[in-house]
Amino acid sequence: MEKLPVPETVPAPPAWFTGGVLMDPLRGPRDGSRVAMSHVHFAPGARTHWHWHPVGQTLLGTDGVGLVVTRAGEVVTLEPGRTVWIPPREEHWHGALVGTLMAHLAIQEADEDDQTVTWLEPVSDEEFARANAVAATTEHS
Numbered sequence: 001m002e003k004l005p006v007p008e009t010v011p012a013p014p015a016w017f018t019g020g021v022l023m024d025p026l027r028g029p030r031d032g033s034r035v036a037m038s039h040v041h042f043a044p045g046a047r048t049h050w051h052w053h054p055v056g057q058t059l060l061g062t063d064g065v066g067l068v069v070t071r072a073g074e075v076v077t078l079e080p081g082r083t084v085w086i087p088p089r090e091e092h093w094h095g096a097l098v099g100t101l102m103a104h105l106a107i108q109e110a111d112e113d114d115q116t117v118t119w120l121e122p123v124s125d126e127e128f129a130r131a132n133a134v135a136a137t138t139e140h141s
Contacts, residue, residue, distance in 0.1 A: 019046025034109040041103045047095025050120035055109040056088040066102030068094045075134040093123045
């Protein structure tokens with residue numbers, strides 16, 4: 001067993017995120033394991049850009065309330081203790097609601113080429129507002 005060092009919190013790359021986002025990169029694929037994992041902290045209204053994962057992604061909410069949104073328009077709330085699975089290659093984004101912070105563990109596997117994610121364009125303000133409106137009409141359960 002190897003005790004990994006405590007990760008240094010770093011700002012998320014602005015090329016892939018909108019708004020204030022900090023990341024604790026917990027581990028990357030290494031030593032025969034393809035698993036990568038980060039604890040990601042979103043300021044209110046902050047979000048990822050559209051993206052997809054070649055082997056899928058699991059998100060586990062740890063703080064606040066956020067959204068996970070697919071290209072098809074499905075909106076799922078992400079709260080502490082809730083787990084969301086995004087299938088391989090499904091284009092999606094995730095982030096905090098307008099009025100609250102959100103944090104989650106992001107867990108994904110690398111593919112045969114050691115890729116864990118493909119980043120796409122930013123989420124527009126209109127797309128973000130539409131998802132927030134949908135979330136406001138559903139209960140957080």
